[in-house]
Amino acid sequence: MRDYYEILGVDHSASPDEIKRAFRRLAREYHPDVKKDDPHANERFKEINEAYQVLSDPQRRSQYDRYGTVQPIPAEEFRDFGFGPFNDIFDMFFGRRPAGAQPDAQLRGTDLRYDLEISLEEASRGTEKEIEIERLDTCPSCFGTGAERGSAPETCPTCRGSGQMRYAQRTAFGSFTQITTCTTCGGSGTVLRNPCKQCRGNGRAPLKKTLMVTVPAGVDDGMRLRLAGEGEAGERGGGRGDLYVFLELTPHPVFKRRGRDLYATAPVSITQAALGDEIDVPTLDGSMMQVVSAGTQPGDVLTIRGKGMPDPRGGRGDLHVRLDVRVPTTLTAEERRLLLQLAKLRGENVKPQKKKLTDKVKEFLQ
Secondary structure, three states, X not given: OOOHHHHHOOOOOOOHHHHHHHHHHHHHHHOOOOXXXXXXXXXXXXXXXXXXHHHOOHHHHHHHHHHOOOOOOOHHHHHHHOOHHHOOHHHHHOOOOOOOOOOOOOEOOOOXXXXXXXXXXXXXXXXXXXEEEEEEEXXXXXXXXXXXXXXXXXXXXXXOOOOEEEEEEEEOOXXXXXXEEOOOOOOOOEEOOOEOOOXXXXXXXXXXXXXXXXXXXXXXXXXXEEEOOOOOXXXXXXXXXXXXXXXXXXXXXXXXXXXXXXXXXXXXXXXXXXXXXXXXXXXXXXXXXXXXOOOOOOOOEEEEOOOOOEOOOOOEOOEEEEEEEEOOOOOOHHHHHHHHHHHHHOOOOOOOOOOOHHHHHHHHHO
């Protein structure tokens, strides 16, 4: 028996979400309705399904990891290649139906994903972005019928329009009837004698579409926007899927974001820190003057209320500015004299040290 992790193509440390994604990808690729010409498709798909049934169940997975085997999975869990919580995998992946569905059933189009990158400033103020997507749309040549103009789909001669094939089998335990998807029409109940050249009989064709996406103020990295009805077209008049726009914020050179609050750093000289001063502080709306109190210590933080990120639910976060007290690396003779005088006034017995040659070389090269 092949290793279940190897079957799904995941590591032994894979998370449940990684296992689920691997299963969906393989199910889409190897389902018998897709691999109609592959005689081994059924066995391969059963193997994939069995691996997922084990690894998606914490108890079974734990048993498998410990002993390399599990108790046999009940047969009813494999009925019609059952997916447990993924019985709608056909809608999610193909916009197609499993065997046994009505041939003329309308099928909703597939949802689509688009990753959109925006700046922190755009996330703060809100913006509109023009995007271009490619999706399966109703074929403009055949208007979704799949047939060339002047022709029409015909009833499948194999299944006589049912979309299914029945096979009777006698065994020692009685007679059994197996129902499978018709291999001639793929379960549609109709065949095309003269398929559309543009969509090759599918009724849908890949087309590009330009859309405007409105990004509200205050969005954060990883959030998604839903554009209803902007996914792929459905089959046989089914509704469109949706388009989900996932937002990704580009790193900012000045600000770090944590929820609604922003964090930045501002340089302060030792004299400003000792005596106090007014300094320029960066904000998303431009720099502003802020008072630095006398006796400021390195790492002290100025908090500016209401200068963080807006919250889509209302309100606004704060801006926290860490003060970086800069010690000068070079001094003139007069500056050294005055600092020594200050030390003397404060009763400090300072013994000035000369810089190492390597430090002087570094300064020269900078």
